[in-house]
Amino acid sequence: MKKCLILLSFIMIFTMAGCTSASNKLPDRDPDAIGLIYEIDAESQRILVVSDIENVDITYDEWFEAGKYAVFFKVTEDTIINDNGTVSDFSSLKEGQKVEIWHTGVLAESYPMQGEAVYVNIVN
Template sequence: MKFIFFVFTMILFTACSANSTQDEPFITGVVVQKNESTVLVVEGIEFHGEIDQEEWYSHDAVSFSVSENTEVVHANNSALAYHEVREGDKVEVWQRGGVKESYPLQTDARKIRVIEDYAIN
């Protein structure tokens, strides 16, 4: 009986923890580089037009592969096209699949939410 209770508890714990991590972004940061299929997001920096690798190299950084399956939205969850995401935008990104342990980390983007547009003054 204890074994069944233990197994049930472990299944419940695993299911709950898997759902909670899916609801939190993998990283919140600034889009530093972007092309038609990848976006590099760096945490803990300010963007002022252009940024060299030396400026962001010591920060958490993730290179995301973007596909037609990547959901792209604005802060209010209205749909955006990927081409509307710009370098300098502050974003939250959720990942899909495994993560390649490199620097920057590499993974697939499940969702990109632009939480602050970069405006050139």
């Protein structure tokens, strides 16, 4: 009985430690997308990230016609949002923020593309 309690204690400690330290640690690979949040759809919990634009004052037609890399990312309850080292939520995302995105690896081939964000790192 005593051995079971000790084993259970170790399992709980390792589980809790894994949850707290891994959540704000950047993934071990390069981001899948880097760009500015051009648009936020709070109702659908999506952000439109466009790469290689200076600010969000550029019109949709300008970046669309230029063929900029653009993706609507779904942000789920499982998506980790890192805001300057602190785990945050969807409400911390703002238009014009530069972000790094890691996604599930599957993107719908529309334009803009569509995918699901696994990890969002707010750069500024």
